[in-house]
Structures are given as structure tokens and as C-alpha cells.
Amino acid sequence: MPKIGTRLRELRRRRNLGVREVALRSGISHSSISLIERDRMSPSVDTLSAILDALGTTLTGFFSDLNSAVRHSPFYGADEWVEIGKAQTISYRMLGMNHPNRQILMLHETYAVGADTGEPFSHSAQEAGTVLHGAVEVTVGDECRVLKAGDGYYFDSRMPHRFRNVANEPSTVLSAVTPPTY
Amino acid sequence: MPKIGTRLRELRRRRNLGVREVALRSGISHSSISLIERDRMSPSVDTLSAILDALGTTLTGFFSDLNSAVRHSPFYGADEWVEIGKAQTISYRMLGMNHPNRQILMLHETYAVGADTGEPFSHSAQEAGTVLHGAVEVTVGDECRVLKAGDGYYFDSRMPHRFRNVANEPSTVLSAVTPPTY
């Protein structure tokens, strides 16, 4: 939540609009606009959405413009992978947790024997990956194939997909998703 | 603000995490998580950010995945341009106001005699446009040129830029910006 206020003020100023004008168009009180722009309060998503609407922008656009250029070390140690799932049958460990303006979700996935992501699901993004160890049956749309170490995949996440470990040992996969949704 | 809750729940479930687990990692109470996921309250940006953090996602990623496939008429009449600025010296009228998943901000800009966007500013996006009528002096970075009807431009918005009407009549420009931030 980096200086939302400042950015909002810029957007408004750029349009030669007053706080009151934006308030009128968005249905939010001008005092709230003032407070939000000066980071004295964190608006609810609904409120922010209404304001952006009045400015002809969208939540999507607003946030995709956020966190632009910040310096950060490009290196991460082997101990810096962060578990983002609950390591029972499948473990998802991500790289670069706090990297600014992260556009990629790089995952090290470990599938226990018989592990299965279950119901094919879909979300809008693109993902690619490769099997490091073991054997994984990957289903994308109506295509299905067993991938072994060295094999890889690349597909649009909107296609329903599913992963299943078919080896009699744990399998590992290294994958990348962008945008970092999963 | 389309079903934020549903999407959040999907993200969580996909990770095999419980409401309580996410609460612990995000510092938000598990009851809030429950309420938010069922759209019974609209979280503040701070809160949402904390939750997404615990799920390994970002505001940017979360919203860029939002509003995917919704049907909508592709046609807009000449009377459907919406003024998003305050028409004094410069008028900004945008197209497709309520178009779902809008990725482009198409603008019809009208500059009064002597109008000037003033201080060069910058934001992260890409924009292109062409002069329809009159003459506009465009400055991008350290380059400056006068464009007349038919001339165009295309640049990365991160470069500081500025527009100035140098004709002795109103000038009009048709432009596009993506993502729809401006």
C-alpha cells in the first residue's frame, strides 16, 4: 500500500478537478477524498473503486501502474523460499517474497506420492514449468500427458488444468506464473 | 468491485489453508477473513494487501486477474464520450466508460488556444496518439516537436512528457493509453 494518496492526488490534479468535483462524481464525501489523498486513512475497496471510476480509471489500471521503479537485490539464497501453502500432500514454495513490483510467481512445488491438485481450475494468467524429479501427469483442457524430469509445459491458465503425481516417490516441479496470481 | 470475496476464497482453498491460518499469517482476524470472503464487508486497501501478502500475491496481480471474460457491446455512439476532466482549457473525453476489463483509455482531447499541460509529468504506461486538428507541441524527455493534423506519437509514459497547443485555434488530439491510468 504505497502512497495511494499521492497517486490519487496526481490523477485528480492532472484532470483539473477539485476534491469537491470528484466527490460529486464518485458519491464519496469530499472530506474522505481529502483524507485519503493525504494518507490519513486507508479507503475500502468499494470507496477506492468509486473514486477511480470518477477519474476514468480502474482498480486494475491503478494497481498495475503502482510500485514502479524500486531498487532491490536480485539475489535470493536457497533458504529464502517461502512456503505459501500448507505442506501436506503438496508444498508450494515461492521465490522473492518481498521483491518490489513482482510480476512473476516462481514456485518450487513438491508433490507427495499420489498428490493431486484435484478439480481442474482456471484463472487468467500464463504459466510455464518443468519437472525436476519424479513423474507428473499434467492435464490441460482435454490434453493429458505424463511429464518426467526435464519435460516442461507452457499454457494459458484460462485453460482448466490439473497436476497429479504418478510416481511412487515425491515429485518436484519448478514453475512460473504471471501475473503473480495463483 | 466484482466478487473479491469469491476470488479470495479460491486463492486460499487452492493453497489448502484455513481461515485461521491466513489470519495468522496476515495479522487480520479470521472473522474478518470469513466476512470478506462472503462479501459481507468491503476490506480497506491495507487489509486486503495484508491478506494477499499472506497468500503470496500482490494487489497488482490480484486486480490484473480480475474482471476477465464479460460480454459487452463493442459499439459506442458519438454521444457516449464521457468528459473526465473539467473542460476549461483542456477537455478529456473518454470512450467506453463502462466497458468491462478495459485495458485502454481512449481519449479525445481538445486544447484551447494556448492550453498547456504544464510541468512534464510521468507515469508508468504506454501511450500513442495523433493530432486531428490544429498544432500541438509535444515534449518527451529532451525531445520536442510540433505535430500537426495527421502527425502522431508513441512513447513510454515513464518519460516525462508535456503537451502545448501552439495553434491560434483549438487543437484536438485522439490518444490511447494502456493500462488505463492517466
Place this chain on the structure above:
DNA sequence: CCCTCTTGTTCAGTATTCTAACCATGCCTA
């Protein structure tokens, strides 16, 4: 069957956002 551990939901109380009315300032015009 009871016990316990897990899951998510409900609810009363607290903290925060949000609003409405008021205030301060600056810029016109008379």
C-alpha cells in the same frame, strides 16, 4: 457414544472509515 480437533460462521464490542457541517485561505469583482 463421547471426546477432541478441525473446519467456518455468528455476534457483541471496539476501532476505523466516512460523512456533514464548519473553518481558513486565496482570488476575483465591485
Place this chain on the structure above:
DNA sequence: TAGGCATGGTTAGAATACTGAACAAGAGGG
């Protein structure tokens, strides 16, 4: 100078987000 009308900021009270504890439903396990 006063008066009007912009601008944005402040503040008490209403509305809502948020919390913690209590509740309900299900899954084993003895």
C-alpha cells in the same frame, strides 16, 4: 474594503470495518 465563490482542511458524530470469544457442524479415534 467588503462580498462572493472558488480552493482544500478540520472535526464531531454516524456508519461500517474489524476483533475476540463463543457457537455449530463435521471427521476421526477410542
